[in-house]
Amino acid sequence: MSKPKGFEKPAGVRDYLPFAAARLREIERRVLDCMAGWGYRQIMTPTMEYYETVGMASSTSDQKLFKLLNNRGTTMVLRSDMTTPIARVVSSLLKEEPLPLRLSYHANVFRSMEEEAGKEAEFYQTGVELVGDPSAEADAEVVALAVASLQAAGVSSFKIALGHVGFLNGLLEEAVPGREEVQQELKDRLLRRDFVGYRELLVRLDLSADQREELAGVLKLRGGKEICRQAMELSDNELVQSSIEHLNAVWDALEDFDVARHVMIDLTMIGDFSYYTGMIFEGYASDIGFPVCAGGRYDKLLQQFGRPAPATGFSLKTNRILDGVDGLKLQQELPILMQYDVPNRRKAYIEAERLRSEGRSVRMRIVSVRSELWEAWPGLRSLNPQGPQDQLGPLGPSFGEVINLVSF
Amino acid sequence: MSEMIKVAMPKGRIYKKASALFREAGIDIPDDVDETRKLVIPLPEIGMEFILAKPVDVPTYVEYGVADIGIVGKDVLLEEDRDVYELLDLGIARCRMSVIALPDWQPGIHQRVATKYPNVASRYFREQGQQVEVIKLNGSIELAPLIGLADRIVDMVETGQTLRENGLVETESLFEITSRLVANRVSYRMKNAEIQALCDTLASVIGKE
Numbered sequence: 234m235s236k237p238k239g240f241e242k243p244a245g246v247r248d249y250l251p252f253a254a255a256r257l258r259e260i261e262r263r264v265l266d267c268m269a270g271w272g273y274r275q276i277m278t279p280t281m282e283y284y285e286t287v288g289m290a291s292s293t294s295d296q297k298l299f300k301l302l303n304n305r306g307t308t309m310v311l312r313s314d315m316t317t318p319i320a321r322v323v324s325s326l327l328k329e330e331p332l333p334l335r336l337s338y339h340a341n342v343f344r345s346m347e348e349e350a351g352k353e354a355e356f357y358q359t360g361v362e363l364v365g366d367p368s369a370e371a372d373a374e375v376v377a378l379a380v381a382s383l384q385a386a387g388v389s390s391f392k393i394a395l396g397h398v399g400f401l402n403g404l405l406e407e408a409v410p411g412r413e414e415v416q417q418e419l420k421d422r423l424l425r426r427d428f429v430g431y432r433e434l435l436v437r438l439d440l441s442a443d444q445r446e447e448l449a450g451v452l453k454l455r456g457g458k459e460i461c462r463q464a465m466e467l468s469d470n471e472l473v474q475s476s477i478e479h480l481n482a483v484w485d486a487l488e489d490f491d492v493a494r495h496v497m498i499d500l501t502m503i504g505d506f507s508y509y510t511g512m513i514f515e516g517y518a519s520d521i522g523f524p525v526c527a528g529g530r531y532d533k534l535l536q537q538f539g540r541p542a543p544a545t546g547f548s549l550k551t552n553r554i555l556d557g558v559d560g561l562k563l564q565q566e567l568p569i570l571m572q573y574d575v576p577n578r579r580k581a582y583i584e585a586e587r588l589r590s591e592g593r594s595v596r597m598r599i600v601s602v603r604s605e606l607w608e609a610w611p612g613l614r615s616l617n618p619q620g621p622q623d624q625l626g627p628l629g630p631s632f633g634e635v636i637n638l639v640s641f
Numbered sequence: 642m643s644e645m646i647k648v649a650m651p652k653g654r655i656y657k658k659a660s661a662l663f664r665e666a667g668i669d670i671p672d673d674v675d676e677t678r679k680l681v682i683p684l685p686e687i688g689m690e691f692i693l694a695k696p697v698d699v700p701t702y703v704e705y706g707v708a709d710i711g712i713v714g715k716d717v718l719l720e721e722d723r724d725v726y727e728l729l730d731l732g733i734a735r736c737r738m739s740v741i742a743l744p745d746w747q748p749g750i751h752q753r754v755a756t757k758y759p760n761v762a763s764r765y766f767r768e769q770g771q772q773v774e775v776i777k778l779n780g781s782i783e784l785a786p787l788i789g790l791a792d793r794i795v796d797m798v799e800t801g802q803t804l805r806e807n808g809l810v811e812t813e814s815l816f817e818i819t820s821r822l823v824a825n826r827v828s829y830r831m832k833n834a835e836i837q838a839l840c841d842t843l844a845s846v847i848g849k850e
Contacts, residue, residue: 394830426726429821433730455833497830517827522706524826 245346245354247552257357257555260386261339264359264549267385271378273337273361278318280341284308290537291317292507297344299354311343316508316546317534319362324538332365332542339551353552360528360548364535367543369479372512372530373486379516379526379547380492386554390519393495394455396502397480398509398529400464403472404451408444419448423503428452454500458484458493464500476511483512508534514547521557525550567633568594572606575599577638584638596632603641646689646828646835649703649711651696655820658733659712666846668839688835700725700823709828710836715818716797720758726829728840729822732847736799738815740765743786743808746793755785756795765795765815783807 242248249257265275281301282288285308288298293313301309312318315338323334339359346352361378363371376393383391401423405416415438422431431452435445447467454460461481465474480498487493496514504513513529528547535542569588573581578599585595600606650656660670668687682691692708699713700723711725716738718727738761740754752773756762759777766773776791783803785791797818798804798811822843824836 390831392830426724426826429727429730453837455837497833499830515830517830519827519831520706522704522825522827 243354245352247353247355253555257552260551260554261357261359263385263387264382264551265337265339267381268337268359268361268378271335271361271374271381273335273363273378276319276322276336276338277340278312278315278322278338280311281309282312282318282321284310286538287312287317287321290320290534293344297346299343299345312340313344314342315340315358315360315548316362316531319364320535320544321538323362323364323542324535324540328540333371334364335361336364337361356553357551358548359551360546362544362546364544365542366545367532369482369512370486372479372545373483373490375528375545375547376483376487376496376514377490377492379514379528379549380495382549383516383518383526383554386549386551388518388525388554388557391495391516391525392497393514393516393526394499394502395480395483395496395512395514396499396504397476397512398504399472399476399511400480400500401451401503403470403474403476404448404468406472407468407470408440408448409438420503423501428501452501454498456497458498460498460500480512504529512545516549518554518557521553523550523553525553525557566594567630568596570598570607570632570635571595571638572598572600572635573638574601574640576640581638584636600639603639606637606639607635609635644688644832644835645683645685646710646832646839647692647708648689649692649694649699649708649713651699651712651714651820652693653696655696655712655714655734656693659731659820662731662733662843662846666842668842697721703823703825706825706827708825709832710822710824710839712820713823714797714820715816716758716761718821718823719816720760722760724826726824726826727821728824728829728836729844730847731820731822731843734818734820736797736818738795738818739798739811740793740795740813740815741783741786741798741804741809742793742812744810746786746812749792752793753791754793754795755782755791757782758795761815762795783809 269275284298284300288310291313298313299311303309319336319338327334337360339357341355341357343355346354359382361375363375376395379393401420405419409415419431419434422434432449435448440448450467454464458481461477461484464477467473484493484498487496502513502515508531509529510532511530514527515524516526518525526547526549528545530543530545532543535544571581571585581597585597588595598607650659660675663670670684670687674682674684674691680693682693684691692702694702696713697717699711700718700721702708703711703725704723712731714734738758752771753776754762754766754773755776755778757778757780759775762775776785778785782794782796785794786809787807793812795815801811804811822840829836
């Protein structure tokens with residue numbers, strides 16, 4: 234690779250200029266406030282972790298982890314999610330703390346993407362973990378909180394798809410018992426969203442016509458609560474039954490929480506993360522081409538850190554929401570421009586401090602002759618007189634009201 | 642009123658067959674769409690908007706969600722490896738991906754393969770345990786063995802006419818190709834009813850030709 238130019242940065246990372254940063258911070262603040270309103274307390278963990286611990290336990294595939302060596306030659310990773318570091322904290326620093334625990338976070342996470350610039354290597358997640366509660370009630374709480382968080386973030390039109398890892402596992406175990414490689418192959422095709430390949434494989438397997446029909450029918454199990462009834466009738470398998478009963482209970486709670494209208498059941502979802510063990514869900518917003526939130530139950534992760542406990546949670550992809558949401562009205566107050574000359578400097582500083590103590594923001598500017606005084610924010614027009622009049626730079630206007638304290 | 646579905650349609654060979662299939666399924670695409678040079682064509686009468694794209698770009702438009710669904714050959718899907726739902730095998734534009742060589746081809750010490758599908762070709766030869774150098778070309782792949790750029794090529798074969806005319810033969814077949822209906826991850830959920838309905842309508846006429 235040739236030497237990068239001074240202004241270049243690695244592929245997949247972004248600068249957030251003041252306007253974007255203010256919006257991202259505002260979304261973050263609103264969502265964290267919403268989570269706090271549900272009793273979740275914010276936690277921060279280090280950006281770097283050991284590869285051997287958090288790196289191995291995370292479900293991010295090895296080639297997507299950013300790895301580095303510290304000065305002793307130990308392999309470190311940049312965190313690829315927040316769920317795994319929080320599992321570590323809950324099992325160590327918080328191990329005496331009684332469960333259930335409700336924790337929230339906002340953090341940047343890192344995944345190395347080989348593809349193009351659109352796929353981010355560093356992105357922002359805002360989310361929660363509810364540790365120590367195995368109930369459907371807990372799952373319903375995180376789904377309802379995901380809905381509330383999306384609304385708080387200013388996403389107006391969205392849908393949550395809800396599924397259960399156990400349903401397909403049970404159904405496959407019944408259809409092709411003991412043939413794990415076949416089960417895995419079918420699941421891989423669903424994971425790759427290759428429905429055509431899934432059906433083709435069903436045709437090739439030695440299944441009864443009924444079983445084939447049943448497994449192909451899974452692709453259509455998508456809709457409201459009636460889907461649970463249909464799914465129940467598909468199989469007597471214990472895992473299938475218990476999974477659907479659980480989803481049913483989650484759905485009933487969601488109805489009482491008045492959020493079921495945002496949710497659809499989709500039993501073809503099997504979760505992109507291998508640590509999910511139960512209910513899983515994904516959130517989608519109109520006009521944003523990629524999912525904006527993902528979550529689910531992971532009952533086996535904490536035991537890897539020595540404190541076995543059930544857990545459930547979700548994260549919002551905060552910067553994706555930033556890209557797509559316009560509903561967020563930001564009340565950005567422009568700084569006052571305080572222009573002064575040397576004889577009035579002391580007076581100007583006292584006045585500026587007074588305004589700041591009232592919560593206003595004040596930008597200072599020294600001038601020496603009358604002709605240097607600015608009257609109002611000129612925008613880019615002063616730089617490019619032919620340009621469109623209302624066009625502003627990426628920073629927008631840098632001051633509003635003007636106060637002059639000068640003796641000329 | 643249901644929502645408009647944005648459909649990424651591949652220009653050229655597949656478009657004719659896909660539009661025929663749509664019409665057979667009772668979706669009345671106006672005739673003048675076939676002739677137009679416009680790239681974005683609103684078709685409110687059938688609740689769709691066509692985006693006419695280069696075939697290889699269809700999965701990209703769909704992955705990023707600027708098109709809700711698209712029609713694309715399996716060859717492109719395997720080459721591009723995009724994160725989209727592959728909903729339906731449309732059974733049209735049937736052909737196969739093959740390894741092609743001159744009739745007297747013998748494996749040499751340093752083998753070179755020219756192709757429009759470098760990912761597909763590399764993966765195939767790697768899986769076969771063969772060591773080859775893959776050269777990406779953008780068209781007229783058949784030239785490569787004729788003028789000595791590569792000793793074999795990997796390309797799509799429909800009738801085999803071009804191969805015969807240039808004195809080439811198929812030595813191995815990699816996989817069958819047909820066109821697929823693909824959908825964006827978000828659209829598939831947000832516009833599920835519309836997309837599922839289209840899927841069912843098309844499924845009812847597939848393979849009847």
